Amino acid sequence: MTKRNVLVAGGAGYIGSHAVLELIRNRDNAVIYDDLSNSCLPEIDNIECINGDIGDYNKVIEVLQENKIDVVMHFATSSYVEESISDPKKYYVNNISKGISFLNAIVDSGVRKLIYSSSCAIYGIPSAIPIKENEKKSPINPYGQTKAMYEQILSDYDKAYGLRSICLRYFNAAGADAAGKIGERHEPETHVLPLLMQTAMGHREEFSVFGTDYDTRDGTCIRDYVHVTDLAIAHLKAIEYLFQNDKSEQFNLGSGNGATVMELIGAIEKTAGIKLNVKKKGRRPGDADILIADSTKAQTMLNWVPTHSSIDNIVRTAWAWHTGAGRQ
Numbered sequence: 001m002t003k004r005n006v007l008v009a010g011g012a013g014y015i016g017s018h019a020v021l022e023l024i025r026n027r028d029n030a031v032i033y034d035d036l037s038n039s040c041l042p043e044i045d046n047i048e049c050i051n052g053d054i055g056d057y058n059k060v061i062e063v064l065q066e067n068k069i070d071v072v073m074h075f076a077t078s079s080y081v082e083e084s085i086s087d088p089k090k091y092y093v094n095n096i097s098k099g100i101s102f103l104n105a106i107v108d109s110g111v112r113k114l115i116y117s118s119s120c121a122i123y124g125i126p127s128a129i130p131i132k133e134n135e136k137k138s139p140i141n142p143y144g145q146t147k148a149m150y151e152q153i154l155s156d157y158d159k160a161y162g163l164r165s166i167c168l169r170y171f172n173a174a175g176a177d178a179a180g181k182i183g184e185r186h187e188p189e190t191h192v193l194p195l196l197m198q199t200a201m202g203h204r205e206e207f208s209v210f211g212t213d214y215d216t217r218d219g220t221c222i223r224d225y226v227h228v229t230d231l232a233i234a235h236l237k238a239i240e241y242l243f244q245n246d247k248s249e250q251f252n253l254g255s256g257n258g259a260t261v262m263e264l265i266g267a268i269e270k271t272a273g274i275k276l277n278v279k280k281k282g283r284r285p286g287d288a289d290i291l292i293a294d295s296t297k298a299q300t301m302l303n304w305v306p307t308h309s310s311i312d313n314i315v316r317t318a319w320a321w322h323t324g325a326g327r328q
C-alpha cells in the first residue's frame with residue numbers, strides 16, 4: 001500500500017485524533033494542523049502538530065508545500081448544535097468563511113484530494129428511516145446548514161478546479177480507542193456519552209433526559225451510535241477510494257442500528273456497576289424521534305463495515321478511557 005502524506009486539519013479533536021492514530025497504524029505520514037482552541041494535543045507519540053488557523057491562507061499553503069501533502073482531512077469546524085443557534089456568526093465564520101479560505105489554499109497549492117467531516121445534521125428531520133444519501137437536505141440549525149453549504153461548495157470546486165472530495169456524513173460518534181490512548185472530551189462538554197460517564201464517575205450530580213414521549217419503544221429518542229474507530233477507518237478507506245477512482249462522493253456513516261437514551265443509560269449502568277441519577281425533562285426543540293443511517297453505500301463502495309460499533313463495545317471502550325489514569 002502506498003504511503004500518503006496527509007494533513008489532518010483539526011487533528012487534535014475527538015474524531016480527528018482517532019483518524020491520526022489510524023493513519024499512523026497504517027504507516028502513512030500524518031501532520032496535524034490545529035489552532036487548539038477547542039482541544040489539546042492528543043496523546044500520540046511521534047506526531048507533528050502545527051498550531052495554525054485554517055483561515056490563514058499563506059500559512060496553509062506553506063504547510064501543504066513544505067510537507068508535500070497528497071491529501072487533506074478537514075475536521076476543523078465548530079460543531080455544537082445549541083451553540084450554533086445562539087452564536088451563528090461563529091459558525092458561518094469558522095465553517096464557511098475560513099473554510100473557503102482553506103479550500104482556496106488547498107487548490108492553489110496543487111492538492112486535489114480532500115476528505116470532509118460532514119454530518120447527518122444536513123438532513124434535519126428525515127422523511128424516512130433509515131436515512132439514505134439521497135434524503136433531502138433540510139438542516140434545522142446553523143451547524144447543519146454550514147455542513148450542507150460546505151458540501152455544495154465542494155461540489156462547485158470539484159467542477160471548476162478538479163478538487164475531488166469525499167464527504168463523510170457521521171451519525172453519533174462515540175467510544176474511545178481500544179488501546180486507551182485517546183478518547184472523547186470537550187470543553188464545555190455537551191455530548192451524551194461523556195456526560196453520562198461523568199455522572200457515573202460522580203463528577204456530575206445527575207443526567208438529564210430531554211423528552212420521554214417520543215414515538216419509540218421506551219419514549220426516549222433513538223440515535224445511531226457509531227464507534228469513533230470505525231469512523232477513523234472509514235477515512236482511510238475514503239483516501240484509497242479517491243486515489244483509485246478520482247471521483248467525488250458522499251457517504252453516510254452509522255451502525256445501522258439505533259439505541260434509545262434509556263438503553264444507553266442501561267448499558268453504562270451495567271458496565272460501571274452503578275445506578276445513575278437520571279432526571280426526566282421536556283423535549284428540546286428540533287430533536288427528531290429517530291435518526292438511523294443507511295450505510296449500504298459506504299459498505300458497498302468503500303468496503304467499510306462498522307465492526308466496533310455495538311453499544312456494549314462503545315460503552316466499554318469509553319468507560320475504560322474515562323476511568324483511566326489522568327482522565328478522572
